Structure formats: C-alpha cells, structure tokens
Amino acid sequence: xxxxxxxxxxxxxxxxxxxxxxxxxxxxxxxxxxxxxxxxxxxxxxxxxxxxxxxxxxxxxxxxxxxxxxxxxxxxxxxxxxxxxxxxxxxxxxxxxxxxxxxxxxxxxxxxxxxxxxxxxxxxxxxxxxxxxxxxxxxxxxxxxxxxxxxxxxxxxxxxxxxxxxxxxxxxxxxxxxxxxxxxxxxxxxxxxxxxxxxxxxxxxxxxxxxxxxxxxxxxxxxxxxxxxxxxxxxxxxxxxxxxxxxxxxxxxxxxxxxxxxxxxxxxxxxxxxxxxxxxxxxxxxxxxxxxxxxxxxxxxxxxxxxxxxxxxxxxxxxxxxxxxxxxxxxxxxxxxxxxxxxxxxxxxxxxxxxxxxxxxxxxxxxxxxxxxxxx
Numbered sequence: 108x109x110x111x112x113x114x115x116x117x118x119x120x121x122x123x124x125x126x127x128x129x130x131x132x133x134x135x136x137x138x139x140x141x142x143x144x145x146x147x148x149x150x151x152x153x154x155x156x157x158x159x160x161x162x163x164x165x166x167x168x169x170x171x172x173x174x175x176x177x178x179x180x181x182x183x184x185x186x187x188x189x190x191x192x193x194x195x196x197x198x199x200x201x202x203x204x205x206x207x208x209x210x211x212x213x214x215x216x217x218x219x220x221x222x223x224x225x226x227x228x229x230x231x232x233x234x235x236x237x238x239x240x241x242x243x244x245x246x247x248x249x250x251x252x253x254x255x256x257x258x259x260x261x262x263x264x265x266x267x268x269x270x271x272x273x274x275x276x277x278x279x280x281x282x283x284x285x286x287x288x289x290x291x292x293x294x295x296x297x298x299x300x301x302x303x304x305x306x307x308x309x310x311x312x313x314x315x316x317x318x319x320x321x322x323x324x325x326x327x328x329x330x331x332x333x334x335x336x337x338x339x340x341x342x343x344x345x346x347x348x349x350x351x352x353x354x355x356x357x358x359x360x361x362x363x364x365x366x367x368x369x370x371x372x373x374x375x376x377x378x379x380x381x382x383x384x385x386x387x388x389x390x391x392x393x394x395x396x397x398x399x400x401x402x403x404x405x406x407x408x409x410x411x412x413x414x415x416x417x418x419x420x421x422x423x424x425x426x427x428x429x430x431x432x433x434x435x436x437x438x439x440x441x442x443x444x445x446x447x448x449x450x451x452x453x454x455x456x457x458x459x460x461x462x463x464x465x466x467x468x469x470x471x472x473x474x475x476x477x478x479x480x481x482x483x
Contacts, residue, residue, distance in 0.1 A: 111148040113193070114139070114479055115186040115208070118151045119177060120198040122158040125341070126309055127399050128215060130278045132197045137279075138472035147476065150189045152182060171229055175237065178202055193479045200238040201245060209482045211475075212242050213249040214270075216396030218313070220262035225312065225348035239263050246482040247271050249475070251397040254418035271478060274422075276468035277402035280379040289380040296337075296368050303335040303368070304442065305385035307378065307403070309343050312350045313394040315414070315432050317357040322391075322438035324361035329443055334366070339381055341372040382407035387445055387452070390419060391432045398422050402466050405459035410452045412441050424465075426458035 116139065120132055139149045154177055159170040178200050186194045187206035194201060194210045201210035219226050219234060226234075242248050242263070248270050250256040256270045293300060304323065308314050316338060323336045343349045358367045373381065382388075388404035390413040401422050404411045413419040414432035423429075428451075430441040445451055 109146075110190075111144070111146050112479060112483070113148045113150065113189065113191045115150050115152050115182070115189060115191040115194045117182055117194065117196040117198070118153045119158065119182075121153075123160045124198070127397065128198060130399055131213070131215070131275060134276060134279060134468040135197070135472055135475070138468050141469075142472060142476060150186075150191060152185050152189075154181065167227075168229065171233060174200075175233060178237070179204060192483050195475070195479070199234070199242075201241045203237060203241045203244065205244070210241065210245045211247055211249065211478060211482060212238070212245055213251075214242065214255070214259050215251055216255050216394075217258035217262050218394065218396070221258070221394065222313070222348075245269070247478055249273055249478070251275050252418040252421050254421055255396045273471055273474045273478075274466050275397050275399060275402075276466045276471055277406045277463070278375075278399060279468075280375050280382065280403065280406075288376070289384055292377050292380045293384060296370060297365070298335055298337065298368060300384035301386055302333060303337045303385055305337050305339065305381055305388050305404075305409070306390065307339045307381075307388075307400045308392075309340045310338070310350050310354055311343055311348050313392055314350065315391040315393045316350055317353045318432060318435050318438065319389060319391045320354065320357040320361060320363065320367060322435040322442060323367070324363060325435065325439035326442050326446070327363075327366065329439075331446065334446075336363075336367045337370060337381060337385070338367065339370045339373055339378060379407075382409065385409055387412060387442070389438075389442060390414060391430075391438060392419065393417070393432050395419055401427065402463060405463040408456050408459070410445050410455035411459060412438075412445060422466075424458075424462050426455060426462035428455060 136151060143149055159166050179202055183202045183204045183206050186208055191208050194208050197213045199212055199214050201212040223231055243265055248265055250259055250270050250272055253272055256272050260267055260270055310316060327334055342351045358364060387410040392414055395417050398419050401411055411427045413423050413427045413429055415429035420429055428441055431437045
C-alpha cells in the first residue's frame with residue numbers, strides 16, 4: 108500500500124488565538140479529521156508547554172523566543188519524525204527549515220505591514236526575519252480574499268501565482284432554540300429581542316466602532332429612542348491597537364450610556380443568542396482580511412450592512428448594503444433605511460441565504476487538500 112499523504116497541522120496557536128484566526132484553525136481541524144483516509148493522514152501537532160499570553164514585558168520576550176524555538180526547531184523535528192509531507196500553519200509563520208517536507212502558511216491579512224505601529228517592535232522584527240522569508244520558500248501561500256492577496260503581494264513581493272485565494276466559512280455556533288435561555292442572556296444586559304443593532308468583534312482601532320456609535324446616535328434622534336446598539340466582543344490585549352477609550356468617550360459624549368451595550372467576551376451559545384435576536388448586523392471596519400461575522404449574520408438570517416472598502420464587498424457580494432465608513436451621515440442613513448423598509452430587510456436576508464452557499468469550511472478543507480497534493 109502506498110504511503111498516505113501526511114500533513115502536519117500546527118495547532119499551538121489554539122492556546123492563544125481568540126478571534127478569527129482561532130475560528131479558522133478550529134473549524135479546519137474538524138473538517139480535516141472528517142477527510143482522513145488510507146490516502147490522507149493528518150497529525151495535529153502541539154506543544155506540551157503552556158503558552159504565555161499575559162502582558163508582563165519580560166515574559167512576553169521569553170515567549171517570543173519560545174515561539175521561534177517552536178517554529179524553527181521543535182515543529183520541524185516533530186514533523187520529520189512523523190514522516191510528514193506538508194507542514195501547514197494558519198498563523199502566518201512556517202519553519203524556515205525543510206526536513207523532507209514542504210510548508211504551506213496562511214496569511215490572513217497585511218495588517219502588520221499596513222499598521223506597523225500597532226505591533227510590538229520585537230514581534231515585527233522577528234516576523235520580517237522569519238515568517239516572510241519562510242513564506243517565500245513555500246510552494247504556495249493561502250490568503251482568504253482577493254483583497255488580502257493584493258495587499259500581501261504589494262508588501263511582501265511574494266509572486267502572485269504562489270498566493271492562492273481560498274474562502275473561509277461561518278463559525279459553527281450552536282443555534283439555541285431555547286427561548287428562555289435567550290431571554291435570560293439578553294435580559295442580563297437589559298436588552299429586548301428585535302430591538303438592537305449588532306456588531307461582533309474585538310475593539311481594534313480598524314473596527315471603526317466610534318464612527319458606528321456616532322451614526323447610531325443620529326439614528327436614535329430620528330425617532331428610535333428605545334433602539335440599542337450591542338457591541339459584542341472583548342477589549343484587545345494589545346494596548347496600542349485598542350480603541351476602548353475612544354469607544355467609551357464616544358458613548359459618553361453622545362449620552363448613550365444604557366443605549367450602547369458592551370458585552371465583553373461571550374460564549375458561543377451566548378453569541379448565538381445575540382445573533383438570533385438582532386434587527387441587523389452592521390460592520391463599519393476600515394480594514395479586514397475576510398470578515399467571518401458577515402457569514403455568521405447571513406447564517407442567522409440578519410440583514411447585513413458593511414463598509415464599502417477592503418474585502419467586505421467581496422465577501423458580502425450583492426447580499427449586503429454598503430456605506431462609506433468615514434461618513435457617519437451615510438452610515439446613519441443606511442441603518443435608518445434598513446430599519447424603515449421591511450421589504451429591504453427581507454430582500455437582504457434572502458440574498459444572504461443564497462450568498463452563504465459559496466462559503467463553507469468543508470469546501471475550504473477540500474481546496475486545501477488539493478493544494479497540499481499539488482505542492483508535492
């Protein structure tokens with residue numbers, strides 16, 4: 108019997124990743140396990156040593172060193188001894204060292220090139236010295252959208268024919284049919300079903316949440332005094348990339364305390380409750396690599412409004428209503444139009460269901476397997 112194609116999947120990142128990169132790796136691992144056969148084998152490789160995720164500078168420096176030790180020595184040796192053909196890493200960084208295998212990284216976006224000031228200097232230096240050269244040694248680099256591919260090519264000069272676009276899918280949130288659970292969760296934040304606009308995501312600067320708050324204030328003043336805005340997501344651990352203070356200031360300056368709800372971190376089932384009971388989903392970000400919440404909102408049959416930039420129109424297609432994220436009057440107008448027009452909401456929901464058919468983690472995994480085969 109011929110040797111199966113053997114893939115090493117680096118899962119160490121699951122110890123620290125919290126947002127879209129975690130969803131990406133978690134969902135792919137589920138799909139890869141379903142695809143295992145006599146011809147295809149996966150090894151999910153992790154470290155037995157906990158990864159430090161705190162804010163103490165000395166320990167962070169030590170963790171940078173440990174991360175490089177993992178990527179450049181431990182992971183390569185583990186893959187070698189498991190006789191792997193491919194080493195696949197979803198956190199941008201693959202080993203420079205090749206021990207009889209090929210490497211395939213995923214570059215989700217070009218944020219570190221576009222906004223280097225929001226990244227630690229040591230992390231950025233190591234990234235430029237290891238991740239980018241290692242990607243150039245790889246036969247292919249995976250990107251989630253044509254927009255990301257364009258930006259990554261521009262900043263790294265990785266050849267376009269090596270950058271392959273493979274779309275992602277929605278997070279597999281458990282749909283909660285227990286109305287009492289949803290009532291309890293929403294009630295704990297003093298929220299009623301079908302009476303709030305939803306945004307999901309960490310409070311990074313690029314999310315443009317203060318502009319959404321200003322637009323929301325304008326909408327409330329046009330005859331929606333009881334309407335609320337739910338900002339579901341944690342504060343970023345990275346102080347330099349956090350917009351939490353500006354968000355708090357915007358809530359105070361527009362006198363929206365009690366009308367804008369900051370939920371903090373939510374479990375999957377709590378997040379599902381918020382998706383299932385919202386009026387609409389609004390995504391005002393000024394820079395995204397993919398935008399998984401668009402698909403999650405489609406899946407939960409919400410009208411979706413997005414910024415008219417980067418990858419968001421590419422992912423949303425004709426199933427989203429777009430606005431200028433730098434113009435709060437335009438954001439407010441599009442929100443009010445959607446609130447006032449039931450037919451528009453129904454049309455967006457219907458188109459969202461059709462658009463969702465283009466995205467699934469099953470398809471993502473199968474396309475990746477074809478890349479692995481092509482690579483060797």
